[in-house]
Amino acid sequence: MSVVVAHLSDLHLGADDPRAVESIVDDVARARPALTVVTGDSTMRARTGEFRRVRELLDALPGPLLTVTGNHDLPLVSWRRVLRPYRRYRRWMDTDLDPDRQVLGLTALGLQSMPRWRWKNGRVSARQAAMVVRVLGGAPAGDLRLLALHHPPLAIGTARILGRDRLLDAIRAARVDLVLAGHTHVPEVRAFRPGGPVFVVAGTSVSRRTRHDIGCSWSLISAHESEVVVRERYLRDDRWVTGRIVTVPRI
Template identity: 30%
Template sequence: MLIAHLSDLHLFTECSETGETRADIAQVVESIIADLLTLNPLPDIVAISGDLADGGSDEDYQLIRHLLAPLPMPILAVPGNHDRREAMRRVLGNRLAGLEAGEFMQSRIDTHDVTLLGLDSVVEGEARGALCNTRLAWLEKQLQHTQPVTFLVLHHPPFMTGNPHWDPYSLIEGRERFMEIISGSPKRILCGHIHQPLHTYWEGHYAGIAGSPAFQYNLVPGSVSVPTACKVPYSYPLHDCQPDGSVIVHLRHVAQA
């Protein structure tokens, strides 16, 4: 079982909401999709941990749908703080695997040995993340029956990175309850949001933050500097789930102009 983890594509058609997103991001994402399609074997699932769009218009999601169209495998995607739930569901809903109905965009995919749960951690109109009682109750129910390896996909990291400029915008509300709910057995947490690749163990769970092809930061560990975008190599993680339950994480580098 091979899972490709993408995040923070920040695609836009007319206007960039962040102002930092590279103007040619559509061409960059197209090259990432092309790279995914060269893999043999192909990934079984592509997980996208939020900020698919940079402004969240219907036109943005139509562009995203067009760029993702060549991928034959299921795609699990959760919203990020730059996404707009209604437009994302309206345009991409029937393309995203396991997406459930309701106020929040939460998803579930099961294979014979892996479960992926997509959690909506968005607070509408804000950069910080939260998991309210409704979303946490959904997670608790889903975890009652899972496969041996369980991935949790959400936009906002539930742990602190140590950088005072990122951490106030991580998963703030519901973090403690989230930790309690997942404490029964080790999970694998896939996040985005901070635009810098990072891998850690948090409370016994593996956690991986994917970088962003739109713009990336390159802070030194322990730095308290204000994050600024810089030119650094881009790579996306491939999670190779082994028959014995172990998972090997490979970084797949993609050349950018």
């Protein structure tokens, strides 16, 4: 059985490219994903108007949806960051900060990797690591096991997330197949051995905050019994085209 996942990230509504916003829904819809995942930084500055626009975009994308917070989805500098850091996110996006979804052939879990007391880089708690083992480790036999969070778990140096080791231990214990992240605005696919987890970082899907002249992009993931195929979709001359294709063996 094949499972198709649309992976978007770093929308940054409020610093967006109107061409990308206007065209991405149709491009994602043509893929007919079983799940659409958005790995954080959906807004630029966590303003109400930005969240309202994000909600409109998400409602137009094919569901079901799984979204998580990014560092830009918390108020930047205000009393709200201290007292009500996730209030607008919960109102407009999802009341559950660590949501899970189950569709035919797929069990997915999202983690809130942006605590209010961190400025940019992320953290995964012991409670969340245990949740990975419980939810994804307990998935039905044969399900694709998908974990989503904003911060790439494999980042090193100053970008390394707190709790990285316990998260990677949990990923191994739960036999996670796909780990989806964003934050860097640069698409990437990494896998270390057949049958192990495939780590996919999506680029910035509809924002002007591009890096290395890559432009807007999102990742279309097809998981088959024997392989995972990641097709990176890029906005070129007002239309979406497939760029790099990465195939990773599962067995």
